[in-house]
Amino acid sequence: MTTVASRATRTGKAAKPATMAQALQRAMRDAMAEDPTVHVLGEDVGTLGGVFRVTDGLAAEFGEDRCTDTPLAEAGILGTAVGMAMYGLRPVVEMQFDAFAYPAFEQLTSHVAKMRNRTRGSLPLPITIRVPYGGGIGGVEHHSDSSEAYYMATPGLHVVTPATVEDAYGMLRAAIASDDPVVFLEPKRLYWSKAQWSPESPAAVEPIGRAVVRRTGLSATLVTYGPSLTVCLEAAEAARAEGWDLEVVDLRSLVPFDDETVVASVRRTGRAVVVHESNGFGGPGGEIAARISERCFHHLEAPVLRVAGFDIPYPPPMLEQHHLPGVDRVLDAVARLQWEADS
């Protein structure tokens, strides 16, 4: 029952508290310094440094041609990024908020996701689309959507989301280095989360697509990602009092999906709960639960359960705490995993 140690801590280098926003900034900065084809563009990303300050200082360091304040038009931002990638650049676009990314949806689904395939591989589009997503920050309408299911349902995209400071750095570096388009979902309520992480010796960049076990346990597996990881780790701590020893898997990548890690965990524990903020109906949890059932049926002691946001438009800020899956809701689901059959 141990949480996986941070790499930065293990290397013993000058680790100090850093926020996820700082780690993301550092990832772009390092990528831009190493590769002159990396360009950042979006709304307010230049002089202001982004509304979440994730691009802070990039325009000053690399110039406005490398970190560009665009006109306020998301389809235009992503559409021009397609053209830039066609000419050999490696654009990193920022969509200011989850729900403001929808105007770019046609460019994303009809061009970004399909260009490599439609041209038989001759025109790959190495574009990273950064999208701050999810709730929990008291945002008013249209600032808190969990939009990952839309992207997951579109073949040709990678869809990833970090849940820790060091993953924020490593995964964004990997996304920018990828020759495929990556929808990079940033859990905005974790932007200010801190961890011991050293920008001077950032973690090695791992390829996209592997889940990680954040906490080992024997009773049941919580399968989660992004903003819900902290909820699940808290729930796992609280569950000890009930005598449950929960394993927590952080998916990190929704596409491609790491069946191997998830299946190995659930086969060990025999029980699984999928936890995410996104709406339950038609949400990622249904796909994940189906994959687990298809592969672990004879290892399961109980049906795979889902703890998800309700099937409602994202609530106003004063009511959002009722919508977001919290520790209690996760524990309630764990309690329903047919433990009585064990005894």
Added chain:
Amino acid sequence: MKKSSTTVQEPPGAVVHRSTPPPAWQPRTDPAPLLPDPEPYRVLGTEAVADADPELLRRLYAELVRGRRFNAQATALTKQGRLAVYPSSTGQEACEVAAALVLQEQDWLFPSYRDTLAVVARGLDPVRALTLLRGDWHTGYDPREHRIAPLSTPLATQLPHAVGLAHAARLKGDDVVALAMVGDGGTSEGDFHEALNFAAVWKAPVVFFVQNNGFAISVPLAKQTAAPSLAHKAVGYGMPGRLVDGNDAPAVHSVLTEAVRRARSGGGPTLIEAVTYRIEAHTNADDATRYRGDGEVEAWRAHDPVRLLEHELTERGMLDEDGIRKAADDADAMAARLRDRMNADPELDPMDLFAHIYAEQTAQLREQAAQLRAELDASADPAGDAAGQGETR
């Protein structure tokens, strides 16, 4: 009512709120030079034709005749089941051909789905250009090799691509112009607006070439826009708008050439509206008699781009019966070669469906590819084992 004694006394040195123009306001772009001419620019039948390069006129004529023949042949191929669909550019050949001819080797063309002819006129193998419409794949060529973007079916979505590519080339210091083609219907799309706006703000070396052919499938221009002309839309973005007779090949060539030159020299984008007409239905699957009358079509047939140029060249003694026949024979030979090649079945490999989704296949796609492979093997071997297959042979 309160008395005047209650009004607040301003402290000494306070701002005096006298009405002036808003402080942030300043005059920006003078709209006058951006405005299109009131009438479409023409060369044929005007004095401007005397200045036209005779070699260019002959070249245009030969290409128009080939283009007309190409459209007829492609339409015939739909009837023979060799093409899934063909959106014909018959009547619009002057625009299609001129768009291809004004570009240099390093420049990029961004066509829409009705612009197969422009792609072919740029020099791409017609069989590759027709891949999308035959349906054996989506794009049949390497866009980077030919500097031709995939034929875009979602309207106007290719325009921001042209802007981004031209912008990237300019940042790199490369001499590249992007010419983006769109129709009158496409100008209503949000991507049209966003592309023009980005291009103007970035001064990107792009030419936006609108072929106003009268209809978006069945919807006439009057239901599409209330603008004075499509070319006038340029003014709102701060770029010049140009209006040209789209059936006057040397006029289209001239206006496009000027816009390309302007883009190349750092002058930024131009919006061109070519007034033309879609003589055929939207595609072979459409019935144009449901939304337009024969009289209108006949009027445009009398303003045919091929015949207009042919007449001018004949009048000027630059073309005779022999020349006309030679151009027609050349076009027929091209069509015959195309027909022969299109009559061969394309080679299809269903496993290609999985080959290009990602740089590296995901585990999920590997599983699905294996499933399809097994299904293909089973259908190739219905007996279920190799021995059985051997016996049936």
